[in-house]
Every structure is written in C-alpha cells, then in structure tokens.
Amino acid sequence: xxxxxxxxxxxxxxxxxxxxxxxxxxxxxxxxxxxxxxxxxxxxxxxxxxxxxxxxxxxxxxxxxxxxxxxxxxxxxxxxxxxxxxxxxxxxxxxxxxxxxxxxxxxxxxxxxxxxxxxxxxxxxxxxxxxxxxxxxxxxxxxxxxxxxxxxxxxxxxxxxxxxxxxxxxxxxxxxxxxxxxxxxxxxxxxxxxxxxxxxxxxxxxxxxxxxxxxxxxxxxxxxxxxxxxxxxxxxxxxxxxxxxxxxxxxxxxxxxxxxxxxxxxxxxxxxxxxxxxxxxxxxxxxxxxxxxxxxxxxxxxxxxxxxxxxxxxxxxxxxxxxxxxxxxxxxxxxxxxxxxxxxxxxxxxxxxxxxxxxxxxxxxxxxxxxxxxxxxxxxxxxxxxxxxxxxxxxxxxxxxxxxxxxxxxxxxxxxxxxxxxxxxxxxxxxxxxxxxxxxxxxxxxxxxxxxxxxxxxxxxxxxxxxxxxxxxxxxxxxxxxxxxxxxxxxxxxxxxxxxxxxxxxxxxxxxxxxxxxxxxxxxxxxxxxxxxxxxxxxxxxxxxxxxxxxxxxxxxxxxxxxxxxxxxxxxxxxxxxxxxxxxxxxxxxxxxxxxxxxxxxxxxxxxxxxxxxxxxxxxxxxxxxxxxxxxxxxxxxxxxxxxxxxxxxxxxxxxxxxxxxxxxxxxxxxxxxxxxxxxxxxxxxxxxxxxxxxxxxxxxxxxxxxxxxxxxxxxxxxxxxxxxxxxxxxxxxxxxxxxxxxxxxxxxxxxxxxxxxxxxxxxxxxxxxxxxxxxxxxxxxxxxxxxxxxxxxxxxxxxxxxxxxxxxxxxxxxxxxxxxxxxxxxxxxxxxxxxxxxxxxxxxxxxxxxxxxxxxxxxxxxxxxxxxxxxxxxxxxxxxxxxxxxxxxxxxxxxxxxxxxxxxxxxxxxxxxxxxxxxxxxxxxxxxxxxxxxxxxxxxxxxxxxxxxxxxxxxxxxxxxxxxxxxxxxxxxxxxxx
Numbered sequence: 001x002x003x004x005x006x007x008x009x010x011x012x013x014x015x016x017x018x019x020x021x022x023x024x025x026x027x028x029x030x031x032x033x034x035x036x037x038x039x040x041x042x043x044x045x046x047x048x049x050x051x052x053x054x055x056x057x058x059x060x061x062x063x064x065x066x067x068x069x070x071x072x073x074x075x076x077x078x079x080x081x082x083x084x085x086x087x088x089x090x091x092x093x094x095x096x097x098x099x100x101x102x103x104x105x106x107x108x109x110x111x112x113x114x115x116x117x118x119x120x121x122x123x124x125x126x127x128x129x130x131x132x133x134x135x136x137x138x139x140x141x142x143x144x145x146x147x148x149x150x151x152x153x154x155x156x157x158x159x160x161x162x163x164x165x166x167x168x169x170x171x172x173x174x175x176x177x178x179x180x181x182x183x184x185x186x187x188x189x190x191x192x193x194x195x196x197x198x199x200x201x202x203x204x205x206x207x208x209x210x211x212x213x214x215x216x217x218x219x220x221x222x223x224x225x226x227x228x229x230x231x232x233x234x235x236x237x238x239x240x241x242x243x244x245x246x247x248x249x250x251x252x253x254x255x256x257x258x259x260x261x262x263x264x265x266x267x268x269x270x271x272x273x274x275x276x277x278x279x280x281x282x283x284x285x286x287x288x289x290x291x292x293x294x295x296x297x298x299x300x301x302x303x304x305x306x307x308x309x310x311x312x313x314x315x316x317x318x319x320x321x322x323x324x325x326x327x328x329x330x331x332x333x334x335x336x337x338x339x340x341x342x343x344x345x346x347x348x349x350x351x352x353x354x355x356x357x358x359x360x361x362x363x364x365x366x367x368x369x370x371x372x373x374x375x376x377x378x379x380x381x382x383x384x385x386x387x388x389x390x391x392x393x394x395x396x397x398x399x400x401x402x403x404x405x406x407x408x409x410x411x412x413x414x415x416x417x418x419x420x421x422x423x424x425x426x427x428x429x430x431x432x433x434x435x436x437x438x439x440x441x442x443x444x445x446x447x448x449x450x451x452x453x454x455x456x457x458x459x460x461x462x463x464x465x466x467x468x469x470x471x472x473x474x475x476x477x478x479x480x481x482x483x484x485x486x487x488x489x490x491x492x493x494x495x496x497x498x499x500x501x502x503x504x505x506x507x508x509x510x511x512x513x514x515x516x517x518x519x520x521x522x523x524x525x526x527x528x529x530x531x532x533x534x535x536x537x538x539x540x541x542x543x544x545x546x547x548x549x550x551x552x553x554x555x556x557x558x559x560x561x562x563x564x565x566x567x568x569x570x571x572x573x574x575x576x577x578x579x580x581x582x583x584x585x586x587x588x589x590x591x592x593x594x595x596x597x598x599x600x601x602x603x604x605x606x607x608x609x610x611x612x613x614x615x616x617x618x619x620x621x622x623x624x625x626x627x628x629x630x631x632x633x634x635x636x637x638x639x640x641x642x643x644x645x646x647x648x649x650x651x652x653x654x655x656x657x658x659x660x661x662x663x664x665x666x667x668x669x670x671x672x673x674x675x676x677x678x679x680x681x682x683x684x685x686x687x688x689x690x691x692x693x694x695x696x697x698x699x700x701x702x703x704x705x706x707x708x709x710x711x712x713x714x715x716x717x718x719x720x721x722x723x724x725x726x727x728x729x730x731x732x733x734x735x736x737x738x739x740x741x742x743x744x745x746x747x748x749x750x751x752x753x754x755x756x757x758x759x760x761x762x763x764x765x766x767x768x769x770x771x772x773x774x775x776x777x778x779x780x781x782x783x784x785x786x787x788x789x790x791x792x793x794x795x796x797x798x799x800x801x802x803x804x805x806x807x808x809x810x811x812x813x814x815x816x817x818x819x820x821x822x823x824x825x826x827x828x829x830x831x832x833x834x835x836x837x838x839x840x841x842x843x844x845x846x847x848x849x850x851x852x853x854x855x856x857x858x859x860x861x862x863x864x865x866x867x868x869x870x871x872x873x874x875x876x877x878x879x880x881x882x883x884x885x886x887x888x889x890x891x892x893x894x895x896x897x898x899x900x901x902x903x904x905x906x907x908x909x910x911x912x913x914x915x916x917x918x919x920x921x922x923x924x925x926x927x928x929x930x931x932x933x934x935x936x937x938x939x940x941x942x943x944x945x946x947x948x949x950x951x952x953x954x955x956x957x958x959x960x961x962x963x964x965x966x967x968x969x970x971x972x973x974x975x976x977x978x979x
Contacts, residue, residue, distance in 0.1 A: 745774030839867020
C-alpha cells in the first residue's frame, strides 16, 4: 500500500504544471511553494539541531562566516527589541537565522513576527519547508491558510494530508482536505482548476488501485469509486474556470461516449459565464498599477450577478494582492454582514483585516460589534478594545469613534429592569476614562462637540432618572465654551423638555435668552412655543415681552454694525480705512453659510468671569442604584478665566468686552504651544475627572499624558529651533507660510492656531526648523509682509517666561535714535537713506499698526555713538515731505514702572525738544489746605529758627509729631481743640 501511495502522489504532483512549479520554487531559491517530494536529507536548511559547525559554515557550496552572521543577528534583534513594528527587520532576521540553520531560534523569530504581522505566502512556504519533520506541521498549515487564501498553501495542506494515507482514515482525510480547499479557492477563475485537477487525479489513482481482477464478480468498490470520479467531473464542468475546455475533453474521453444533456447544459452555462469574466481576467494580467481599480469593477460586476460564493472568492483574491488597502477590507466585511454570514466566516475576516490594517478604526469598531452580535463574552470584547487602543491612531476623531463604540457596548449590555449597579459604575468609569484620555491627548479638540458628555447626560436622564447629574453635565458643556451658542442651548432645552420638568425648562429658556449672542430668534421661537404649549396667559405675555426686548437690542446692534460696515466700505474706496474698524472687520461671520438669516447679533465671546472646577460632594439621587458615586466637578465663582480659548467669527458690538492694547487693537490669544501644564479649570471638558483610569493601570490622566509645556522644559535645543509668528492675516494658509519662511532654511513643521469651531486661522502660529541656525535666520525676517500685513517674528518662549519679558531694551541707548513726526507714507528705505548721510546705520525700525500702516514713529540705530550724536544735532527739527521731525537719543522708561518713578527719573536727552506742559496748565490753581493751617514761606535765613519754633508749638498743642511724618485726623482735631 505504501508503494501505491508514493506512486499516486507522484502522479498527482506531476499532473498539475502549476503545482509542480510551486514545488520547484523553493529549490530555485525564489521562496515560493513547498515541495513534499523533497526529503529532509536533501534540504540542508532543515537539518536543524543535527547540524554541526562545519555544516553551518558550508551552504550551497559557499562558505558562511558564522561570526559575521551572529553579529548581524544580534544587531537585528536589538533593533527589533527597540521597535518591534519594523517589518523588514523581522524578514532580515529570519533570513540570517535560516542561513545558519538554527531551527530553534528561527522558529522563535517566526513566531514573534507572526504575532505582529500576517506572513506572506513566500514566508509561510519557507517555514513549512523547514518544519517538514515537525509533528505539529498540520497546525502551522491551519495558521498559514488563515492568513491568506493561497492556492499554493492549500496544495501544501493536500500534500501533507497525503502522507497519512496509510492510516485507517487516511484517504477520507485527504478527501476532506480537498473539499475544504475547493470551498475556499475552488471558485478561483484563474487558478482554481489546479485544485480540481489534482482532486480528480487523486480519485482516478485510487480507482486504478481498485481495478477488479479478471474473472472477479465483486465490483462494488470499483463501481462506487467510478461514480465518484464521474460526479467530480460534472461538478468541475459546472463552474466557470479558465481551462475548463480541457476538462470537458477529458470527460468525453473518460465516458467514451456522448455527454448527457444535463451535464452539457451546465457546461454551456458555465462557459457563457466564463466568456463574460474573461475580459476582467485579461485586464488583471495587464493592469499593473491599476490592478485595484480592475478588481473593484470585477467585484461590482459579480455582485450584480449575485453568486455569493464566487464573490467571496473574488474578494479573497483581491485582498491577497492588495492586503494593505483599508477600503477593500471595509467593502468585504460590509458585504459579509449584509449577507448574514455566520461567525465562523465573518469573525476570521475581521481578525485578518485588523492584522493587515491596524490603523483603521472602522475595522476595529466593526469587529467589536460583530463580536457583540454573536454573543461573545464581555472580556473578549474588552480585550479587543484594549488591543485597538494600544495600536495608536492619527486623529482624535478616531479615538472618539472607538470610545463611543465601547460605551455603546457597555450601555447595551445593561438590563435596566434588574440590579445593575456594578455595570452602571463600569459605564460611568468608561465615560470618564474616555473624556480624560481625549482631553489629555488632544485638549479640547479631542471631543469638540462634547458628544460623549451629551451621551452621558442622556444616559443619566433616561435610564438612571438622575436629572441632577444630567443637568450638571449640561451646565459644564455650556461653560466649556458654548454659553453663547444657540444650537447647544436648543439641544439642552429639548433634553430638559424630554426628561425634565416645566419649572426647570422655563428657567433654562430664560437663561438661554439672556446668554445667546448669535441667533436669538431661535431661542425666542422656542420660548414662545414652550409657553404656548405649557404656560398660562401670564407666562406667555412675560415671555413675549422678554423676547421683544431681546430682539430690539439685537436690531440695534445689527443696525450699528451695518453702519460700521457701510462706513468701512466707503473708507476703503477712498483709501482711508480706519485701522481699528478694519481690524474688527477681519472676524466677521461668513454670511454665505446662512443667506436666509439676518446678520448675527455679535461675535461669540466668553464672559469675563468663569468658575473653575472644584471637587464637590457625591451627587445622590432618589433613584437608588443610579446614584452618582463618581467624582463630580462644579464651578467656583471666585476665580476668573485667564484665557479666551475659543474665538468666534460673527460681529463685534461696542459693548462687548475685549482685551485691547494701547492703540485699540485686540491682543491675540496665547499660542497653543507652550500652554502651562496646569490648564485653567474652565478649559476642562465636561465630565473630566482626575480619577485614575481603570484601563491605564491606576495612573491618573496627568501621569498618562504629559502636557506640551512640561515636556519641552528640558528640551532647550528643540525649543530654540521654534519661532513664534503673529499678526497674520486670517486668510494666510500653512502653504504660504512655508513658502515664505523656507527661504531661511528647511522647515520641519508649521503649526497655525485655528478656531476649532470655524476652522479659521487665529492669526498666529509656530514654525519649527531643523536646527537653531535656521531658526536664527528666520528671526531676521521679522515684519516681513504676507498678504499686505507685517508678520511679527520672535523666539518661542513658554508662557511663564513671556510674562516677565519685554521685547525691546529699556533705558538709555546711546547708539539708537527715536524719531517722531515722520510722514505716514515714508518707507524704511527712504528713512535709512536720510539718516545714512550722518553715519553708518546698522538698523531701522518703522513703528506700524498691526495692519502695516505707519504710526509716524521710528527707531534708527547707528554703529557708533558719535554718529548718533551727529545725527541728532543735524536732523532734529528737519522737514521731510512737509513734516517736521523730532530726533532724540532713545531713552524709554522702565516697563510697568509707576508714574511717579518715571517722572522722578526723567533725564532730558540730547535733542529731546521742548517739554510739553499742556497737561500742567490744566491743573487746578486752588489751594485745598485750610487757611488756618496755611503758613507763609520763611526766608532762607529764618528756616532753622522757625523749625525749632514749630516743634515747640506742636508740643504745646499736644501733638507729638515726628519730623517729616504727615499729620493725621487726630492731629488736626487736637490742634483745633487747643485753639
């Protein structure tokens, strides 16, 4: 029987050219196909532990330097330990270990790589060839076919099963392996014929062994096997496969007669389908880089035809050749879900998808929901969620989607009709962990719409009947930057109407009417509709009056804004635009987004006073099991907000509170880079908690993610390569900034601060260069013009160091001149030309408004003090373009010094001009000292005597006054009573 098996196996292997080519691949060194005909003694690489040093040094007739290879292996292992996600390092390590023939270390390296990546067909075939004598090779084959649906790998499974044909159930095991291979790759139009031909030749070989002896009458086994071969022929002929014409010819030769009508009809039908598929197969061979596009058209055509098994086979073919295309995996899994495929088909596809494309959050979310659909335990789904979180995603929205899917699962598994305290606590902890992780990693951009907090508030209100906690979450949402947003107020109002009571809803509408700043009409409509449905006549009339007053104020604001806009347009036409109004117009709302609505009321602004979060007592509710035991944060009304985190586009009313500089321009908000590690409490997202995350090993959010400022404190060299740019036009893009500043050198990154609601630039940002020298060159580009505005360029400094520093020097600067009275049309080049006549000028700085227009002031710096002195003497009082200029040595007072200190330390500088005494003339000339206390001025020679006499008089009046000390009210009273 053994000789029969060997002969049959040889016949089967030689009958398929493609299978033979796959078997010859490894011997030719191309890494493809495994050959069962190769004995262990013929393969030097499979010698394993039996190989000695001489075998390791000699391979394929070439001498191997063992020491050099070992050194290379050690280096590769160190790199993999440092970063295990480098695919090429794993393949290089496997190749080096295979060179030495160290099977144990080779097996360990392959196992490690297979846990991180799906292995390619070539890698699996090499592994299977090296494990030829391994008794667990069948398990390796199962893992190999689970990664990809490869024809060659399935043929390896067949060849391996044939080696056990001598066992009692050996032949049936081979048949089961063939049937499994046919179910996976038997419908492959291009290569499926390989498996069919091998299966048929296998059955024909068995039939030859059952040939009855001449004169024998027992032909039962022979007839059964003959019938099996005939059925196998008919099955193959009913499937559209390239090469089916040859199979039809073989069938006709086999039956030695005419083909029955049913078989002929099935063959003709399959042949007609094949003719429709041939253009796609031809395009795939000629597609090259357009292969994916051809597969998509091929799949769409097959889906319209409707053969589910053939569609799955086509998806597997496409994925085998395009395994890193996320859209293909998504399309495949969605198709399987629509067709309601069982868990044993859908779940392995999802597992393979996340192994090939772990960076795609949609695949992880779909995998979690598929596990939930098939009733898998919570621990398995939670493990998959933690696995996805460990992968790492590029955007905050992807983490938000993953967290939302996880809390969805935790909410759905709660049976609200029975005891659920522990499950509810787990859900609340998940909400907190999600909010903490997103905030620590992405600040307020982690969940810009507060969707998780709104979801949490909904759960507390609907399922827990805990409106106190729900209202607290909504209050925090409003206080985190949405107190003037009418849409967010409407969401809160609808939430209160659905789950709250009339009293709270009425108060909420009144608060909304007083707070909204963009579209008060929306709140007015909601208020009146509410009172019409829920209130009486008094309530409705009161609401009508409140809405009427609000709209009158809105109309007045809008009318004033319209006047400003008209006046600004007229001034622009004349070329005399007012700087302050031009500045305010830069943040107008884009009316094209809502053409049917009026101009918004005023820009979104946060109130001046905000309440930072502080820890409060546990919030209890009468609902029993739904009481809130988690840490809750409320607002502290004693502290003020320090930052204006969110700017808004609409309009600027006169009454609006703004942070302005001395020229009347709005001071830009501080940059995102360099924020202090202790964020203001009002910037914390709703539901934020310092409770250690359950999924973080007990670490607090602050320990998990270090704030940017804290991370950068010790990175001096990196910080020196960053510059801060401000006064940008809001229309300037990152590409424009990169184009302008790339003249200084190579740019590593450009960060432009954006309004997270409108995605409009906030007028400042940071540029990181490759080194400090390049950043130094960029600093010389200070006040370079972009879109007609001078860009302020300065060194990047953390916020705490910026508070105590001033950009320019203070005090007497003998080489620098301060010039005022200049014509507004004068340029820096013209000014430098005028002052260069009196010495070599090293720098000229024209003082401008933020829109780039001159203030008529300038600083001129000479290389020597003598040149500066000469320029003062000759240029002070000169007339330039009809304007008399004033020139003086620069001597600015100390910054933030008291007024008295500035006056007492004043030293007239050379060329300082006349002292302006206009303010002194306005002082009152009346004496505010009582006449009884007024004393005549004494001559100089009498001052000493009068001094001693005054002391004596004061002593007699009972006033014990120290010399030089001011008199108090008691002193005055005592002195008057004595009189």
